[in-house]
Structures are given as structure tokens and as C-alpha cells.
Amino acid sequence: MSDSIIGAGPKRIDGQRKVTGAAPYAADHHPDNMAYGYGVFSTIARGTVTGLDLDAARQSPGVIDIFHHDHFPELHRSPSSMAQGNKVEETRLPFEDNQVHYEGQFVALVVADTFENARAAARKVGVSYQRDDNAIANLDQGVKAHGTQKGQGNHERGDAAGNFDGAAHSIDVTYTTPVENHNPMEMHASVASWEGDRLTIFESSQGVVQQRGALSKIFGIPQEHIRVESPFIGSGFGSKLWMWPHAVAVSAAAREIGRPVQLVVPRQQMFTTTGHRPETRQRMRLATDERGRLVSLRHESINTTSFTDQYVETCGSVTKSLYSCPNLLVSHETTRVNRGTPTSMRAPGAAPGLFALESAIDEMALAAGVDPLEFRMNNYATRDESQDLDFSSNHIREATEKAAEKFGWQDRNPEVGSMRDGHEIIGYGMAACNWEAIKRECEARVSLRADGTAYVTCATQDIGTGTYTIIAQTVSELTGLPLEKITVRLGDTSYPKGPISGGSWTTATTLPAIAAATREAIKELKGYATGEKGDFAGVDSDSDSLTFENGQLTHDGQSVDYVDVLKGQKLASADGHAHTQGADDKYSYRSFGAHFVEVRWDPGISNLRVSRVVSAIDVGRVINSMTARNQVEGAIVMGLGMAHFEATEYDARNGRPVNNNYAEYVVPVHADQPPEVDVILLDYPDLAFNEFGARGIGEIGITGMAAAVANAVYHATGKRIRDLPIFKEKLMENVPEVQSA
Amino acid sequence: MSDHHNNEGLGVETFDARSPSRRRFLKTMGASSLAAATAPAWAQIAQAGQQQKEPVEPRDDGAPAEGEQQIQLTVNGVAHTLNVKPNAVLLDVLRDRLMLTGTKKGCDQGQCGACTLLVNDTAINSCLSLAVSHDGDEITTIEGLSQGDELHPVQVAFWAHDAYQCGYCTSGQIMSAVAILNDDNIGSDDASVREAMSGNICRCGAYKNILAAVQDARGKMEGAS
Ligand code: FES
Numbered sequence: 012m013s014d015s016i017i018g019a020g021p022k023r024i025d026g027q028r029k030v031t032g033a034a035p036y037a038a039d040h041h042p043d044n045m046a047y048g049y050g051v052f053s054t055i056a057r058g059t060v061t062g063l064d065l066d067a068a069r070q071s072p073g074v075i076d077i078f079h080h081d082h083f084p085e086l087h088r089s090p091s092s093m094a095q096g097n098k099v100e101e102t103r104l105p106f107e108d109n110q111v112h113y114e115g116q117f118v119a120l121v122v123a124d125t126f127e128n129a130r131a132a133a134r135k136v137g138v139s140y141q142r143d144d145n146a147i148a149n150l151d152q153g154v155k156a157h158g159t160q161k162g163q164g165n166h167e168r169g170d171a172a173g174n175f176d177g178a179a180h181s182i183d184v185t186y187t188t189p190v191e192n193h194n195p196m197e198m199h200a201s202v203a204s205w206e207g208d209r210l211t212i213f214e215s216s217q218g219v220v221q222q223r224g225a226l227s228k229i230f231g232i233p234q235e236h237i238r239v240e241s242p243f244i245g246s247g248f249g250s251k252l253w254m255w256p257h258a259v260a261v262s263a264a265a266r267e268i269g270r271p272v273q274l275v276v277p278r279q280q281m282f283t284t285t286g287h288r289p290e291t292r293q294r295m296r297l298a299t300d301e302r303g304r305l306v307s308l309r310h311e312s313i314n315t316t317s318f319t320d321q322y323v324e325t326c327g328s329v330t331k332s333l334y335s336c337p338n339l340l341v342s343h344e345t346t347r348v349n350r351g352t353p354t355s356m357r358a359p360g361a362a363p364g365l366f367a368l369e370s371a372i373d374e375m376a377l378a379a380g381v382d383p384l385e386f387r388m389n390n391y392a393t394r395d396e397s398q399d400l401d402f403s404s405n406h407i408r409e410a411t412e413k414a415a416e417k418f419g420w421q422d423r424n425p426e427v428g429s430m431r432d433g434h435e436i437i438g439y440g441m442a443a444c445n446w447e448a449i450k451r452e453c454e455a456r457v458s459l460r461a462d463g464t465a466y467v468t469c470a471t472q473d474i475g476t477g478t479y480t481i482i483a484q485t486v487s488e489l490t491g492l493p494l495e496k497i498t499v500r501l502g503d504t505s506y507p508k509g510p511i512s513g514g515s516w517t518t519a520t521t522l523p524a525i526a527a528a529t530r531e532a533i534k535e536l537k538g539y540a541t542g543e544k545g546d547f548a549g550v551d552s553d554s555d556s557l558t559f560e561n562g563q564l565t566h567d568g569q570s571v572d573y574v575d576v577l578k579g580q581k582l583a584s585a586d587g588h589a590h591t592q593g594a595d596d597k598y599s600y601r602s603f604g605a606h607f608v609e610v611r612w613d614p615g616i617s618n619l620r621v622s623r624v625v626s627a628i629d630v631g632r633v634i635n636s637m638t639a640r641n642q643v644e645g646a647i648v649m650g651l652g653m654a655h656f657e658a659t660e661y662d663a664r665n666g667r668p669v670n671n672n673y674a675e676y677v678v679p680v681h682a683d684q685p686p687e688v689d690v691i692l693l694d695y696p697d698l699a700f701n702e703f704g705a706r707g708i709g710e711i712g713i714t715g716m717a718a719a720v721a722n723a724v725y726h727a728t729g730k731r732i733r734d735l736p737i738f739k740e741k742l743m744e745n746v747p748e749v750q751s752a
Numbered sequence: 753m754s755d756h757h758n759n760e761g762l763g764v765e766t767f768d769a770r771s772p773s774r775r776r777f778l779k780t781m782g783a784s785s786l787a788a789a790t791a792p793a794w795a796q797i798a799q800a801g802q803q804q805k806e807p808v809e810p811r812d813d814g815a816p817a818e819g820e821q822q823i824q825l826t827v828n829g830v831a832h833t834l835n836v837k838p839n840a841v842l843l844d845v846l847r848d849r850l851m852l853t854g855t856k857k858g859c860d861q862g863q864c865g866a867c868t869l870l871v872n873d874t875a876i877n878s879c880l881s882l883a884v885s886h887d888g889d890e891i892t893t894i895e896g897l898s899q900g901d902e903l904h905p906v907q908v909a910f911w912a913h914d915a916y917q918c919g920y921c922t923s924g925q926i927m928s929a930v931a932i933l934n935d936d937n938i939g940s941d942d943a944s945v946r947e948a949m950s951g952n953i954c955r956c957g958a959y960k961n962i963l964a965a966v967q968d969a970r971g972k973m974e975g976a977s
């Protein structure tokens with residue numbers, strides 16, 4: 012297998028389209044006679060729309076129609092079931108009534124002949140409100156006003172409370188994380204067209220199949236009448252997993268006016284009406300015995316949700332199984348605030364959850380007087396105690412050791428603020444990372460064509476992770492065709508059903524289906540070759556002596572190119588379709604790893620930066636070494652954003668977001684990139700999980716990053732920041748003494 | 753499209769042998785604002801290639817309607833006469849009127865760099881610029897960078913280094929990279945490139961690979977000039 016294309020790092024098959032601007036994203040579509048929509052959004056967080064002044068807008072040039080709660084077709088809600096394939100996060104339909112549940116909610120939609128005219132008219136729409144002054148602006152206000160609701164994903168074993176009191180060492184600390192917005196580069200966009208009762212919608216979507224299902228329920232038309240296309244998306248990070256109100260609004264508008272309509276959600280409303288990672292408060296109570304072995308662990312979290320839907324951020328999902336501890340409690344609760352409905356953001360649950368857990372482990376190690384690395388080595392679980400299952404494959408110890416060695420952890424002086432370089436104080440911190448591996452059912456079709464190419468279809472998406480390329484690698488591996496001869500088509504509901512692109516499911520879910528479909532196509536080809544008119548007429552097509560390798564069918568020393576088999580019988584292609592199943596429950600399937608971070612703190616000028624990151628990741632087999640590494644490096648960058656910058660702030664008086672743009676919601680830019688980022692991919696195939704041994708790689712890199720930074724900041728400054736992000740202001744009290752250079 | 757782009761010795765002379773447009777390019781040089789003396793070969797080649805293309809639809813030669821203004825834009829070497837509203841933004845005119853959708857909109861407020869393109873060889877955020885203020889300007893977008901099937905060295909380097917994930921910031925990153933590689937005032941060290949590229953957000957976080965691509969392309973472009 013050493014020359015296998017699986018595991019190699021070929022450049023992306025869709026790369027040329029990306030570097031030439033030819034890759035079509037949703038808003039690049041301009042069907043004939045297309046009109047443009049522009050939203051009008053609520054400027055209060057809670058209350059009622061009492062009136063709309065539309066006169067000026069109606070007279071504005073080019074306006075075709077203006078939709079709002081008194082002028083919108085009757086639609087139905089989606090049951091929002093992932094199993095049924097119609098999940099949405101915000102179940103309330105746009106313009107359903109005159110109620111306002113959050114700032115930035117659609118209150119009207121102007122449709123005009125051009126983008127300029129739609130935007131100009133939207134700004135002329137007057138909206139009057141009855142404002143409810145009891146808007147709930149944040150988690151604290153929500154809990155105070157009406158308490159919490161029970162969430163899911165809870166777990167209890169042993170007696171955590173009983174083993175806490177009287178333990179040799181213990182900590183009881185609370186961590187908080189703010190609202191984060193995914194802020195993919197491409198704003199959510201839809202282009203909807205109807206032909207009779209058939210809808211085609213180009214959407215920036217991580218899940219075309221689920222969107223089709225939801226639209227079918229909402230419009231009450233058969234799924235077969237709906238086509239959702241998303242061949243390229245300007246990323247999503249979870250915000251584009253489930254359809255949001257804009258797509259319903261634009262689809263209805265297009266049907267009403269009888270023209271295609273394009274709608275782009277403005278950047279400001281990407282902070283309100285397309286989901287976010289909710290605010291969390293997490294209480295951590297840990298205790299160890301004399302030797303620093305965990306004897307009690309409680310992780311209790313509350314997250315904010317909307318007034319329309321319950322979204323649970325499962326912060327304790329990793330806590331259940333990462334460390335060995337007989338007495339453990341994980342609980343999730345939610346509280347309602349006047350914000351849009353939250354949704355999964357990269358590593359939902361685990362990203363904020365591991366900030367708390369891995370910071371707490373650092374604090375616990377210090378309290379027990381043990382090096383944080385050693386503490387983890389002593390306490391890592393060897394099996395999944397929450398499910399009473401073995402891990403299918405777990406190399407966290409090796410990952411931790413390898414990264415530690417490369418990073419130089421042994422040079423760390425444990426004393427706070429002791430490592431200096433001129434004006435700068437250096438801090439070393441580490442954290443474990445962890446994410447579950449999921450494989451779902453999937454369909455795919457592969458055609459081996461008489462022109463010597465292969466054509467592959469699946470209704471999953473490539474959201475930038477490299478799915479197009481790894482699918483082509485899979486077909487190449489099984490057929491011997493070079494990548495240039497393999498066409499992969501994704502992101503279209505007219506293809507066989509594929510999974511959402513999220514949760515790191517895509518690789519493990521799609522590749523087995525692609526492989527099975529390829530084998531089916533080869534089987535069909537063998538059938539043709541052994542048929543009456545075939546080159547191997549009379550040979551048993553199932554016989555082991557009939558082989559297919561590098562595009563050649565061989566039997567008894569005689570070889571025929573598969574193209575000739577097809578051409579000889581005037582056939583266009585040999586086709587295979589497959590429907591593969593999800594993972595079994597024989598093992599606990601998870602990915603593992605560890606981050607090591609160096610920060611430099613210059614107290615004189617209050618400058619804090621991450622200067623070095625070394626991460627070792629155990630995600631099973633890596634399918635494409637180049638795109639896989641890119642995923643982890645990108646997740647590290649997003650993790651740095653989470654650690655240092657990212658927070659959507661809401662005015663506590665009225666619940667309105669105050670930094671709803673890319674300048675004030677700070678995300679990492681080129682200049683924030685640490686000079687050294689070193690990713691080690693362990694590459695142990697997890698063959699119990701699937702034939703390729705791959706577990707998926709999109710999420711794991713962000714988990715634990717914020718804690719690794721926070722732990723390094725503590726080591727440098729002596730300040731334990733338990734409230735993300737680690738703004739420099741938080742470090743500026745009691746500045747440590749500066750050593751002159 | 754071949755995977756391999758041989759950029760060795762791709763100086764103007766080599767290129768001349770393959771492109772009938774070179775002479776025309778030189779003729780137009782005087783009138784254009786292109787800084788021929790200092791611009792690397794690839795910047796010139798990109799412009800040269802555009803000269804041979806014929807103007808394409810849409811082309812409004814009719815008188816502007818009330819409230820509109822007639823402007824001339826030369827985009828990727830092709831002249832367009834357009835009647836535009838005073839509130840029409842350059843980015844939207846390119847995307848919605850000329851169907852040049854390679855330039856992306858990431859924020860519409862000058863904060864992300866996705867809409868970066870070159871106006872008279874200077875990189876700007878096209879979402880912040882009214883179309884009427886560009887009457888007579890020469891504009892280069894991502895679509896105008898490659899020479900037929902021959903990718904620009906920056907494009908080649910982005911592909912080779914996996915300097916993207918979703919690809920949505922990529923047009924803007926590439927246009928900024930072309931501009932900074934042609935700008936003698938910007939240092940060639942990593943920190944200078946990072947600083948200079950910081951107006952282009954990549955939310956996918958492909959910064960490490962983008963830097964590698966820019967530095968790799970630098971060598972190729974220098975070799976060509
Ligand atoms: S779209 Fe122009 S800077 Fe963001």
C-alpha cells in the first residue's frame with residue numbers, strides 16, 4: 012500500500028476552479044429574469060411589530076413586492092427531525108406573525124429588479140414596534156428571570172458529590188464562554204426559482220438533503236419537486252447545516268412574484284438570524300486522591316437558547332469519557348434569552364466544554380502538585396467508562412508524548428512567570444483534544460464510462476475540507492484511474508442521498524459508499540465482459556480469477572482495457588449504486604490529540620501573542636495528508652480566535668448585539684498567525700470503524716485550543732482567565748515586574 | 753488543464769513567441785497606467801493577455817436613463833460602456849451586470865478583503881467603491897489573471913500549497929498577493945507579508961499555506977521579470 016493514493020497528498024481536484032474564480036457559489040447564480048431581495052430586520056430584541064410604513068419603499072424605483080407578516084403566503088412548519096431529513100434549527104417561519112423574539116429578525120423582505128434598488132427600498136421601510144422592555148440580554152438575566160430547562164446528553168455514574176467532600180485535593184470553579192459567531196466568509200445566500208410547482212434553490216448549504224426535506228414540509232410539496240444545489244460553499248462551520256429563515260422567505264417570494272429571486276443575508280444579520288454558538292456557564296468540581304487520581308468529576312453547564320427553540324450545547328460530551336473517574340456527573344441546562352436560535356459551531360459542545368474541562372484539569376493538577384502533562388497521563392481513560400465500551404483505537408498517550416517532545420515541554424520551568432526572553436515572559440500550556448467519530452448511512456453512484464473516465468455523484472457537500480478530492484482518491488484507488496479522469500459531483504439533491512457536511516462525519520460516511528458503488532460498477536463491468544458478447548464470455552463473473560486492476564480486466568493471463576469492454580458492446584458505462592450503513596455500537600469511536608502552546612506576554616506594552624503551537628492528532632487514517640493538515644491548522648487558527656478575540660457582545664439594557672461586523676467581532680488575520688504551527692498526524696487506521704480507517708478531522712483541532720492558551724497564559728502571568736476570550740485587559744491588573752533586556 | 757505549470761523562463765520574450773498580443777500590449781502601454789519599468793513580467797503578461805479579447809455583452813450604448821450615468825470600464829482588457837445608478841457599487845456592477853462573479857462579497861463594508869481587485873494596478877476593496885467613480889479605469893479581476901489555460905504564478909502557488917479551504921476568500925487573497933508582490937515598498941520577509949495581507953480575512957484559517965504560496969510565487973515572479 013506504500014504507493015497507495017489513499018494517504019498521499021495530491022492537490023485538490025477543484026483547485027483550479029478556486030484559484031481562477033470559476034467555482035460557483037450560491038450568489039454567483041443569475042438565472043434569467045432574476046430579481047433581488049433585501050431584508051428589513053428588527054431593531055428591537057423583544058416586542059411586537061405594530062405597523063409598517065411601506066409607501067416610500069413601494070414608490071422606490073424597481074420595487075416588485077414587499078413581504079411581511081400581513082403579506083406572506085400561508086406555509087407550514089417543518090417537524091425538524093434529523094431522522095426524517097428535515098431538520099431546521101429555528102422552527103418559527105419568517106413573517107409567521109408580528110412577534111419579535113430577537114434583534115435582527117426578518118420583519119420585511121423587499122424584492123426589486125436590481126440589488127441597488129432592493130437595498131435602497133429596504134432602507135425606506137418604516138417599522139413601528141411595541142417594545143417589550145423585559146428583553147433578556149444574557150445568560151445571567153435569563154436564569155434570574157425564569158430559571159433553566161433540562162437539556163439532553165446528561166450522564167451520571169458513581170457518587171460524584173459523595174466523593175468530593177473530604178477528598179485529598181479538590182477545586183470548584185466556574186468558567187464562562189461568550190456567544191461566538193461562525194462568520195463564514197460567504198454570507199448565507201439563496202437563489203430560488205420555480206417552474207410550476209417545482210422549486211430549484213441554489214443555497215450556501217452544508218446539508219442539501221436536509222434542506223430539501225424541510226422545504227418539502229414547509230411548502231407542502233413532494234421532495235421530488237425540489238432541487239437544492241450547493242456545489243461550492245464559502246464555508247459554514249455549522250451555521251449552514253440547517254436552513255434558516257432567509258431561504259424560506261426567498262423561496263416564497265420567488266413563487267409569489269413568479270420570478271427567480273436572489274437573497275444574501277447581510278453580514279450584520281449573520282450575527283442574528285443564522286445561528287451562533289451560545290453563551291455558556293460551566294461549573295467544574297474536581298477532586299483527586301493523595302496521588303492525584305481523579306475520584307470525583309462534575310461538569311454542569313447552562314447555555315443560552317432562544318425563546319422559539321431549545322438548543323443544547325453539550326459541554327460535557329467529552330468529559331464523560333476522556334478521563335477515568337468512577338464518580339462523575341455531566342448535566343446540561345438551557346435558559347432563554349432574546350437572541351436568535353443557536354446552532355452547532357465547529358465542535359459543538361466540545362469546544363466550550365474542553366475550555367472548561369482542560370482548564371480545570373490544569374488547575375486540578377496544580378492543586379494536587381502534579382505536572383499538568385503527567386496528571387493527564389495518569390488519568391486518561393483506557394476505555395469509555397460512560398458507555399462501558401472499549402475505544403476502537405485510542406493513541407492519546409502517544410499523541411501527548413510526541414507533541415510534548417517536539418514542543419520541548421521538558422524545558423518548562425513550572426514556576427509562574429519564570430521563563431523570560433528579554434521583555435517577554437514566556438508561558439507553556441497544554442490541553443487534550445477530543446471528538447467523537449460518527450458514520451451515518453450514505454448512498455453514492457459511480458459510473459465507469461466508455462470514454463475512460465469515471466463519474467461520481469453523492470448529495471453530500473465539499474465545504475472546503477477536500478471532499479471532492481478524497482472521493483476521487485477513493486475511486487482512483489479502486490480503479491487505477493488517475494485523478495484527472497475522475498469527475499466528482501456533489502452538493503445537489505438530484506444525486507444519491509449523502510450526509511450533512513458537519514461533525515467530522517463526511518469522510519467516514521461517504522468513502523465506504525463511494526467504494527461500494529465503485530465495486531458495484533466493476534461488478535457490472537465484469538458482467539458485461541463475461542456475457543455472451545464479452546471478451547471473457549463464459550467465465551464466471553464472480554470468479555476470483557477475473558481481476559480488475561489499473562483499468563484492466565484480466566483472466567487467465569489475458570487482459571482487456573475496461574474501455575474496450577464497453578466500446579465492444581456499444582455501452583456508455585458500467586454503473587454502480589451503493590447504500591451503506593452507519594457505524595455499529597461495538598466500540599466507542601473517538602478521535603484524540605493534544606495541543607501544546609507557547610505564549611509571549613510583554614507586560615510593558617500589554618502585548619500577548621501565541622508564538623508556537625505543536626499539536627499531535629489521532630484521527631485514524633489520513634486520506635489526504637495535505638487537506639487533512641490544512642483542516643487542523645485552520646482549526647487551530649479558529650481556536651486562537653476563540654481564545655483571544657471572539658465574542659459577540661450584547662447590550663445588557665436591551666439585548667441588542669453591538670459588534671455585529673467583521674471589524675468589531677475580531678477574528679484572526681494573517682498577522683495573528685503564530686510563526687510556528689506544527690501539526691503531527693499520527694495516522695493509525697481505525698479499521699473497526701470503516702474499511703479506510705478514517706475517523707474525520709474537521710472539528711478536533713479546535714477542541715482544547717482555548718484551554719491550552721489559557722493554561723499557557725496562567726503559566727506566564729499567574730492569571731487564571733476563566734472567562735473567554737482572554738482579552739489583554741484581563742491581564743493588565745497587577746502587572747508582573749518587567750525584567751530589563 | 754494540466755496539473756503542471758512550467759514557469760521556468762517565462763519572461764516576456766518567451767511569452768512573446770506564443771502571444772500575438774505582445775505588440776498590441778506594448779502599443780497600449782503608453783496609454784495605460786501600467787508601470788512597465790518596474791512591474792514584474794507577470795503583471796504585464798496578465799494585462800497583455802486581456803488585450804486580445806473582444807468586448808462582450810452586456811454593452812449598453814443607449815443613453816443613460818434618468819438618474820443614471822454612463823461610464824467606461826476596461827475590465828480584464830475588455831472595454832465596457834455601462835449606464836449605472838450613482839449608488840451602484842463597483843463589486844455589484846462586476847458581479848451582476850458583467851457576470852464576473854469571481855470577485856466575492858464577504859461583508860459589503862470594507863472589512864474582509866474578499867472583494868479585492870486591481871484598479872489601475874492598485875488593490876482596492878471593490879465593495880467600498882462606487883462604480884461611477886471608476887469611469888475610464890482599468891480593472892483586473894481574478895478572471896483576468898490567468899492567460900488562457902496558463903495560470904498566473906500566484907494562482908499556481910495557491911493551488912500547489914493548498915492555500916485555501918472553502919475558496920471564498922481566495923480571489924481576494926490572490927489579488928492582494930499579486931499587488932504586494934508587485935509593490936517594492938513591502939518587505940519580502942514573512943512578517944511583512946503577513947502584515948500586508950492582513951486586510952484579507954481567511955475564516956478557514958489557511959494563513960500558513962497562503963504565506964507559503966505567496967513566498968513561493970515570489971520566486972517564480974522574480975524569475976520571470
Ligand atoms: S466585501 Fe469588500 S471588504 Fe468585505
Ligand code: FES
Binds near residue numbers: 196475916917921957
Ligand atoms: S479559504 Fe475559506 S475563507 Fe479562506
